[in-house]
Structure formats: structure tokens, C-alpha cells
Amino acid sequence: MTPPFGHADWNAILPVSIVAVAALLVLVADLFSGAREQRYLPIAIALAGTIVAAAFAARQFGHHYDAFFGGFMVGGFASVFQEIVLVATAGSIVLYGAIGAASRVAGMIAIMLWSACGAMLMSGAANLMMIFLGLELLSLGLYALCGAVDRKTARESALKYLILSSTATGFLLFGSALIFGASGSVRLADLTNPALAASTLFSLGAGMFLIGLVFKLSLVPFHTWTPDVFQGAPLPVTAFMSVATKAGALAVFARFIYAALPPGSAERLLFPVWVVAGISMIVGNVGMLAQHDLKRLLGFSGVAQVGYILVALAGTTALGLRYAIYYLTAYAFMNLGAFAVAAAISGEDEEGARLENYRGLGRRRPVLAAAMTIFLLALAGLPPTAGFLGKILILSSSVASGYIWLGALLIVGTAISLYAYAKVIRLMYERAGEDVPGLRPFVPLAWVSAGVCAALVIAMAFYPLTPSNVLPLVR
Amino acid sequence: MPLVPIVILLPIVAAALCFALPRNDRVVSRTAGTAVALATIAALVAAGDSQWSVRWLSRPFTAAFHFGATPTSLWIALLLALCTACAVATTRVARTRDFVAQMLLLEGTMLGLFLARDLLVFALFWDLMLLPVFFGLMGWGEHPATAWRYFIYNFAGGLTLLLATAAFGIIEGSTDVIGRSGVHLAGAWAPWIYAGFAFAFLVKTPIWPLHTWMPPTYASLPAPMVSVVSAVQSKAGLYGFLAIALALLPDYVREYANPLIVLGAISLIYGAVVALVQTDAKRLVAYSSLSHLGLIVIAVASGNRLALAGALVYIVAHGLFSAALFLVLGYVEEREETRSLLRLGGLGWQNPRLAGALCIAALAALGLPGLAGFVGELLILIGVYQAGYVWPVIVALVAIVLASAYMIRLYQDIMNGPQRSDVTVRADLNWLEALAVTPLLAALVVIGVDPAPLLRL
Numbered sequence: 025m026t027p028p029f030g031h032a033d034w035n036a037i038l039p040v041s042i043v044a045v046a047a048l049l050v051l052v053a054d055l056f057s058g059a060r061e062q063r064y065l066p067i068a069i070a071l072a073g074t075i076v077a078a079a080f081a082a083r084q085f086g087h088h089y090d091a092f093f094g095g096f097m098v099g100g101f102a103s104v105f106q107e108i109v110l111v112a113t114a115g116s117i118v119l120y121g122a123i124g125a126a127s128r129v130a131g132m133i134a135i136m137l138w139s140a141c142g143a144m145l146m147s148g149a150a151n152l153m154m155i156f157l158g159l160e161l162l163s164l165g166l167y168a169l170c171g172a173v174d175r176k177t178a179r180e181s182a183l184k185y186l187i188l189s190s191t192a193t194g195f196l197l198f199g200s201a202l203i204f205g206a207s208g209s210v211r212l213a214d215l216t217n218p219a220l221a222a223s224t225l226f227s228l229g230a231g232m233f234l235i236g237l238v239f240k241l242s243l244v245p246f247h248t249w250t251p252d253v254f255q256g257a258p259l260p261v262t263a264f265m266s267v268a269t270k271a272g273a274l275a276v277f278a279r280f281i282y283a284a285l286p287p288g289s290a291e292r293l294l295f296p297v298w299v300v301a302g303i304s305m306i307v308g309n310v311g312m313l314a315q316h317d318l319k320r321l322l323g324f325s326g327v328a329q330v331g332y333i334l335v336a337l338a339g340t341t342a343l344g345l346r347y348a349i350y351y352l353t354a355y356a357f358m359n360l361g362a363f364a365v366a367a368a369i370s371g372e373d374e375e376g377a378r379l380e381n382y383r384g385l386g387r388r389r390p391v392l393a394a395a396m397t398i399f400l401l402a403l404a405g406l407p408p409t410a411g412f413l414g415k416i417l418i419l420s421s422s423v424a425s426g427y428i429w430l431g432a433l434l435i436v437g438t439a440i441s442l443y444a445y446a447k448v449i450r451l452m453y454e455r456a457g458e459d460v461p462g463l464r465p466f467v468p469l470a471w472v473s474a475g476v477c478a479a480l481v482i483a484m485a486f487y488p489l490t491p492s493n494v495l496p497l498v499r
Numbered sequence: 500m501p502l503v504p505i506v507i508l509l510p511i512v513a514a515a516l517c518f519a520l521p522r523n524d525r526v527v528s529r530t531a532g533t534a535v536a537l538a539t540i541a542a543l544v545a546a547g548d549s550q551w552s553v554r555w556l557s558r559p560f561t562a563a564f565h566f567g568a569t570p571t572s573l574w575i576a577l578l579l580a581l582c583t584a585c586a587v588a589t590t591r592v593a594r595t596r597d598f599v600a601q602m603l604l605l606e607g608t609m610l611g612l613f614l615a616r617d618l619l620v621f622a623l624f625w626d627l628m629l630l631p632v633f634f635g636l637m638g639w640g641e642h643p644a645t646a647w648r649y650f651i652y653n654f655a656g657g658l659t660l661l662l663a664t665a666a667f668g669i670i671e672g673s674t675d676v677i678g679r680s681g682v683h684l685a686g687a688w689a690p691w692i693y694a695g696f697a698f699a700f701l702v703k704t705p706i707w708p709l710h711t712w713m714p715p716t717y718a719s720l721p722a723p724m725v726s727v728v729s730a731v732q733s734k735a736g737l738y739g740f741l742a743i744a745l746a747l748l749p750d751y752v753r754e755y756a757n758p759l760i761v762l763g764a765i766s767l768i769y770g771a772v773v774a775l776v777q778t779d780a781k782r783l784v785a786y787s788s789l790s791h792l793g794l795i796v797i798a799v800a801s802g803n804r805l806a807l808a809g810a811l812v813y814i815v816a817h818g819l820f821s822a823a824l825f826l827v828l829g830y831v832e833e834r835e836e837t838r839s840l841l842r843l844g845g846l847g848w849q850n851p852r853l854a855g856a857l858c859i860a861a862l863a864a865l866g867l868p869g870l871a872g873f874v875g876e877l878l879i880l881i882g883v884y885q886a887g888y889v890w891p892v893i894v895a896l897v898a899i900v901l902a903s904a905y906m907i908r909l910y911q912d913i914m915n916g917p918q919r920s921d922v923t924v925r926a927d928l929n930w931l932e933a934l935a936v937t938p939l940l941a942a943l944v945v946i947g948v949d950p951a952p953l954l955r956l
Contacts, residue, residue: 343559406630407623413556416619419665420559431665435658442654443647450637488556 029092036091036098039077039084039106040144043113046073047137054130066130067121067469070137074114081106081144085491094211095154097279101494102148104349105275108356109147112267113140115360115477119260121469122367124173132172136264139165143272152200152210155276159196159240162272163189166265170257181256188239188249196236202229212284221286230293233280238297240273243304243334247327251311254323259370259377262319263363266326267356274333274352282340290340301334302430305437312444318366318377321444322359325403328437329355335434336418339425346490347417354402354410354484361477362399365392368470369463379451386453388463392471393452395478402481404445405438410484417488502546503566506576507614509539510583510607517600525595529587532599536584536606543568543576543610550616552675560668561675565616569678571741571811572613574953578815579609579731581942582822585935586723589826591833592639598721601638605631605727612735618674618743622664625699625735626657632720632728640719652712656702663695667747677742684748693751696744697759700736704792707766717785722829725781729788729825730818737792737814740799741807752802759800764894766793771901775908780828780838783909784821787864790898791817797891798879806882812953813875816863816946820872823860823939827853830932831913834925840912847914850927854914856936863943865906866899871946 034041050066050073057065085103090096117136120129142161149155167189171182204210206226207217220226239246254262281294308328315321333355336348366377369385369392386393402411415438422431513535520528550567568576583606592598605628612624629650636646666688668674676682684692702709713733717725744752752759770790777783795813798806830853831846832838847854863870876899884892928936946953 346558407627412623412626416622416661416665417559419662420669423666423669424559428666431662435662439651439655439658443651446633446647446650450643453634453637486555490558 032089033091033096036084036089036096036148037145039081039110040141042077042080043073043110043137043144044141046070046077047134047141049073050130050134050137057130059126063121063126063129066133067117070117070133071114073137074110074117074140078107078110081110090150092154094213095151096145096148097150098148100491101275101279104491104494105147105271106144108271108349108353109140109143109268111353112264112271112356112360113137115356115364115473116260116264116268118469118473119263119363119367122464122467123259123370128172132169132258132260135165135168135172136260139163139169139264140268143268146272147275149276150212150279152203152212156193156197156200158272159193159276162269163193166261166269169261169264170253172261173258175256177256178258179256181253184249184256185253192236192239192246194236195232195239199229199232199234199236202226203233205229212279215284216286218286218288221289226286227289227293230285234277234293234297237273237277237280238300241270241277241330241334242323242327243300243330244307244327245300247304247308250327251315251320251323254319254326255317255377257319259319259363259367262322263360266322266359266363270326270330271352271356274330274348278337278345278348281337282345294338294340298334298338298427298430301331301338302433304328305331305335305433306440309437309441309444312441315444316379318362318379318382318448321379321448322362325441325444326359328441329403331437332415332418332434335427335430336421338422338427338430341421341425344421344425345494347414347421349494350410350484350488350490351414351418354414354481357477357480357484358399358402358409358411361395361474361481362403364470364473364477365396365399368392368467368474379448382448382452383454384452387455392474395474396452397449398478398481400445400449404442406442408482408485410481413485413488501549501551502542503549503551503568503614504564506539506542506546507566507607507611509542510535510603510610514600514603514607517596517603520596522596525591528596528599529590532587532590532603533584535603536580536587539606539610540577540580540584543573543580548573552616555617555619560671561673562619562668563617563675564620565675566611566614566620567616567678568614569742572738574811574815575731575734575738575818576610576613578818579606579613579727581938582727582730582818585822585939586726586826588935589830589932590721590723592721592723594638598635598639598723601631601635602724602727605635605724605732609731609735613738616675616677616679618664618667618676621677621739621743622657622660625660626654628732628735629653629657632716632724632732635720635724636716639721639724642715642719645715645719648712649716652702652709656699659695660699663692663699666692666695676747678746682747683750685750689748690751690755693744693748693755696739696748697755700739700744701762701796703736703739704733704796705736705789706762706793706796707769707789710766710770710789713789714782714785717788717825718779718781722825722832726822726825726829729785730822733788733792734814734818737795737799737810740796741810745799745802745807749802752800756800756802760797760888760891763793763796763800764891766790766796767898768894768901771898771905774905775901777905778840780831780840780843780909780913781825783840783905784824784828787902787905788817788821790902791821791864794876794879794895794898797883797888797895801883801886801888801891803882803886805885806879808954809875809878809880809882812871812946812950813879815953816871816875816943819939819943819946820860820863820870823856823936823943824864826936826939827857827860830928831857840909842919843913844916845914845918848918850914852928852933856928856933856940857910857914859940859943860936861906861910863947865903869944869947871943871950874947874950
């Protein structure tokens, strides 16, 4: 009897397996570590794991093949998204160097690594079951992580995320079932069958599937959970959710709209999504205006930023996909950097996310304030940052694909967002009052992470590397 | 390494290095700042019209970090470097070191703008040059709301510029087009692209009714920075019209000339009338700028060769006299701690150098023959008349008469009349301040007598 899966199949998920094994190692190491290395040993193992996994994912980049009977697509697109997820994971894990009780760090890192496995599976998932598997693996870990501190807001955050996210998963699952009912196949490649274009069942299923994804991407009108969950969750978890979850969901979304829709039906099925993206850019940016908490602010910001990325995908052009990936990468560094700064100035408990804590940072921590300024300028799309170039590329894409109204909404949204981001910058360079709370001393990991992200956000503006062979997405 | 990128990088790098200087040593910071600004003048002259280019994007359109002066931009860049040197030399604001850094950043970003030969790089520096002014308003201005108003107006302009640039790039295939002949955009998109550019340029210039950010910004900025902003940054929009709109979309500038001329004429007369009744000296000059720049917009819209030649002369002339006016008003404000025309008076009796400097600058502003302003105005009026626009010329003549009225009033109220007993008259210009305004005034005279180098376009 031949084994159901061969060598190639296991090779395909090698990066995912490495991350999963790293999580186990973290737990084992924690058993034998004393109080001194309790915090840094797990971080070191996790970072090593992500780096090795990233190296293997990079090696797969040029080799396109499908594994698990078409359930998982290796190479190109999947590799790129896996890299982004790994960057997000590493960038979030280093924040545990500054945040959280040392005795709990190992457990949280292990769960985060397993969540990352879910997002990595989603990056390559090419059938509906694999998508669901990845999504659940990602989400289950996050439910635990959100509530992993003793704080009322954290418990509220976890519960809120559990209930709302499960609802969305329900939509996605029911949509998948309907799609399977209409097409008789769970493989995304089989959904391009022209006969499906006329099927009401398929349209209904695809619609519900998309609603589930829109929720995971936290687009309007399913965005209301984002600020609350972001605010309540521990800082590294928020950082992880703001990038890795979005990367995973975007990978599925991109694969679905680019490669899994019957010809002729894309326009009709996706138009509501573009409208939703347009509204998200406005609502997300307006929502930022009234925030007094950095995590909430970045939550709303993420709503709008995903909107920007979808503008690039509108029209489903090959170039648009590359620009979406470029912007997502840039967004990953901006956000991770901003969270690194937040971690570097915050206490272990209260997490320094209140914007009030940033008052006078320019004088007290000029380097951190400068880095934060770069991240905020990038989020606002100002030069000389990757955010600026990303906006240009997305605008070009919207012009080229005929969705210029989305480009115009992007402009309006950006103008609104500027006020919110610049408000934080202004706060940092204002004179601090008398009763400023003491700043924590130098936290090496968070500082280094902020510095690396700042350098990359600037460098990406001048070396716009966009991956070229990310297509084809299904076979 | 070639000289052109050095010209741009020198002030920007120097701005960052400023923070290594001693925090509280005013003389060291401003000496260093002046030296950098003078070095950029030398580098600009040495670089001449050489070019430098590095590929930036190859998809969806080609773009390059392509820099190099055109005849038009070289003059504006020289004006910029000169104004910066003069303004930095006598800076006396609080936290001088940080302020000088902002001034150098402003110089570097604006040099990048004027030397850019690529639309996308132009748009990049367009947004960048807002930052130092924003920080200047935040750190040294009178009210943060002014900074926001400045930033939001101009950033909105920057965004339409960005969208238009992206559309241009997609249609043309390249944004590396400034100063290149033979690129003419046409088609259904072109009017919208022109509209995007024009909005950005008109906000920046500014032109009525988009000018409301300008008077408070000019009144609120410290004198050294406002002299550079009014002298050069306000020319970014006009330069955009000359180098981008007229060169790449000439048909649409011609087609939509009438709205531009009407807006220019309204600004011309509105600015002049409002300047008449201002009691704040800096606001008076701000509104006079609105009026003068309206004239240049009319010249650009007319498309006449003579008017365009005059526009460049007037761009430089306005830069020189508005920089000089704001610098001198800054000196007055430092001494008397007010710039209200109701409180000032009689300063000229004991301060001949101060009075002389303000006198020459004000005379240039009102268009006295023999000074640079006159040459520009005359050429523009003749050119616009030749192009067949009679009524704008009549409006402009009225505004020029009004300009004499408000400029003479400015001089009278500050320098002449009885000395106010409640205002202590302090020292005259010291040698350094005199040295700082002299190049500006001398250039006004030289161009007024012999504008030929500027006219050889």
C-alpha cells in the first residue's frame, strides 16, 4: 500500500512544520529554564524557528507545485505571504521581550507560533477545506492569546473576538458548503467552471464566503470588533493580529478572487466588496480621529489600510496583486514598528497605549519618537516612506484597472487620516506637563525592532521590490 | 559623485547634522546654516545644467530619481539658496539650532522639487517640503490651528497632484518628463489630470478662494522662515504651471485659460483691497503677495511668450522683495515687539539703515521703474495685452495703483510720522543684518537695470 502523501507533500509544508516544531521546543525549553532566561530563551527559540522557516519558504519561492492533491499550492504567492506572516510573527514575538509576565511568555509564544502556522496554511491553501483548517488554527490560538492577561478588557476582548469571529467562520463554512453543493468540488481550481456563473447556489455560497473573509479583514460593516479587541488584547497579540491575520485572510481573498471565480461572474460578485473597501477607507480614517488609545487608533487605521490594499486588487490585474503585496509588506513594517515603539515605552502592565503617554516623547526619547514619526508618516502615505510609494502604486493600479473612483476615495480617506496621524506626531513633540509618568529603561529587543522597521520603511520607498512570479494561484 | 544630487542632499544631511551642534549656541548654528546655504549656491552654479538620474520604478510606469536644472528652475533654485542664506544668517528665534535645521530641511526639499525632472519625484518633494513649514508653525508659530490649516490645505493639493501623477504615468508610460520636449498628453483623461495638477498648484500659490491658509501662516511663521516660504515655496505652484502644465498639457491650459484668468484677476484685486486695510504688517505683505501672484497666474494662463518671460522675472523679483520685506519686518518686530501698524511709527528718524532697506523693498513691491518688480510687471502687462486679454490688464493696473497705496502706507506707518512715546526705539540694523538684506536689495536693482540674463530663455 502506498502512503497517501508523498515526499513532495511533506516538503510543501516544511516551513509550517518548522514553526510548529519551534512552538513545541519553546514549551519544552520553558520546562527546563530558570527564572533568568525564562523570558529570553523562548523568544530566541521562536526567532530561530521563524528564521529557519523563512529560509525554507524563500527556497520554495521559485518552485511552483501543488501538494495534498491540489489542497496546498507551494511557491510564488504562498511563499511571499508566508514570509509576510513570518515577519509579522517575529516582529510580534520580540515584543514579549518588553511586555507580559515573564512566567507566561513561553506559553503565549508557543500559541502565537501555532496561530502563525494557521496563517501560513492559509497562504497556500487551494481548497476550501484547507482554507478552513488554516483559518481555524489561526483563530483558535488568537482567542486564547487575547485573554491571556488578567485584565477585564482582555477578557472582554477575547470573548468578543470568539463570538464574532465564530460567526464569521460560520458564514465562511456555510458559504463553502454551498459552493461545494453547487460545484461538487472543494478545489478552488474547479470553481472556474463557466457553468457555475449562472448558478444561484454558487453565487450565494461565494457571497457568504466573501462575507466571512470581509469580517476577518475587518472591513465595514464588520469592523466594529476591531478597535475593542485590539485595545483589550496584549500588545504583541494586537501586533500579530493587525498584520498576520490580515495577511492570511488577504491571501485567501486574493486567491479566491483571482483564481477561483467562473469567468464573467467576478464583476458581479465582487462589486459589493469594492464598495465595502471604499466605505472602509472613509470610516476607518474617520474613526481614528476620536481615539485616545494607540491600539484603538491602529485598529481603525487597519480598517482603512486593508481598504487601500483592496483598491490594488480591484480589477484583479497581475500588477495590482504585486502592488497589494508590496503595500501589505510595507504595512507590516509600519505597524510592527509602531507597536515596537509602544512596547518600548510602556510598562509591563498598562502597556503605554494611551496616547497621553506619548506627550513629550520627542524630548525624552528622541530616537523612539523619530521612529514613531516615520511609521505614522508612512501610514499616512507621506514621503519619504514606503507608504508614499505604496499609495502611488495603488493609485496607478486603480487608474489602470478602471476603478478610479476607488482611487479618489483613497485620496479622500488619506486626507482625513493625516489629521489623526499628525495629531500623534504633534503630541510627541509637544512639551510634556509636570506629572509625566516615568519612562521604562532601554528595552533592547523592542528598540532594535523599531529601528529595523524604520530603516525598512524608508528603504522600501527607494527599492520597490515587488515579487514578479506570484501567479498562477491555482492549478 | 556628480554635483546635482549633492546640491539636494547637502542641506538635508546638514539639517540632520545640525542636531550634533551645541543646543544653545546661536552663533554656531546660524553660521553653520549660512555656510551650508552658501555652499549650495556654489554647488548650484557649478552643477549648471548637468543632469543625474537613477532608475526608481519600472512598472507600472517608468520613474527615475532624475535631477537637473532647467533655465527656469536654476534661477528659482538660486533664489532659494540665496534667501535661505540671508534668512538663516540673522536668525534670532528661540531654539535656534532646531530652527536652522528646519530651514535647511526646507531648502533641501524645495531644491529637490525645483530640480526634479521626474513628475513622481516632484510630487514626492511637494509633500516633503510641507513638513519643515508644518514643524516651523508647530514649534515657533503663534497657534497650532494655523499649522493644521496650512498642512491640510496643502496636503489636499499634494494628494490631487499624486493622483494626477499616477494617472499621467499610466497613460504616458513614464513620469520622467519634466523639461523633455515633445511630450503632450491628450485624450479623455487629460483634462482631469490637468485639473488635478491645477488644483495643487492653485492651493500652493495660493489663489482666491483657496488662499485662506496663507495670511495666518505668513503672520504666524517666524520672519526667517516666512521670508523663504513666501519668496520660494509659493512659487512651487507657478513653477508647476510653467514646467509641467504648460509643457505637458498646453492645450488644456489654453482651453481653460479663462477660469484661471478670472481667478487670477480676483486674487489680484482682492489681495490689494484687503492689504489696504490690514493693520498687521506681516498680513499686509501676505495679502500683497496674493495680489502679486495673481498677476503671475494671469501671465501663465495667457500663454503669451512675452508674458511668460515676464512671469519668470516677476517670480524672481517677487521672491527677492518679499523675502526682504519679511526679513526687515522681522527685524522691526524683534526690536519693537509688535508689528501692528497702529502702534509702530517714527522708526526711520533714528534707524536710517532699517528705513532704507524697507524703502527699497517696498518700492520694488509697488513696481518702481529701475527695480526688478517693474520689469516683470511691464512684460506681463504687455504680453497679456498682446494675447488679447484687455480687461485683466485694466484690473492689474488698478491693483498696481493700490499696491503703491498700501506699500507706501506700510512704510509711512512704520518709519515716518511722529515717534510714539510708548514704543522705545531700539538700535538700527547691525552690520550682519545689513549684510543679510543687501544681496536681496542689490539683486533687485541689478535685475531692474539689466534683466537680460533672466530673459534669455
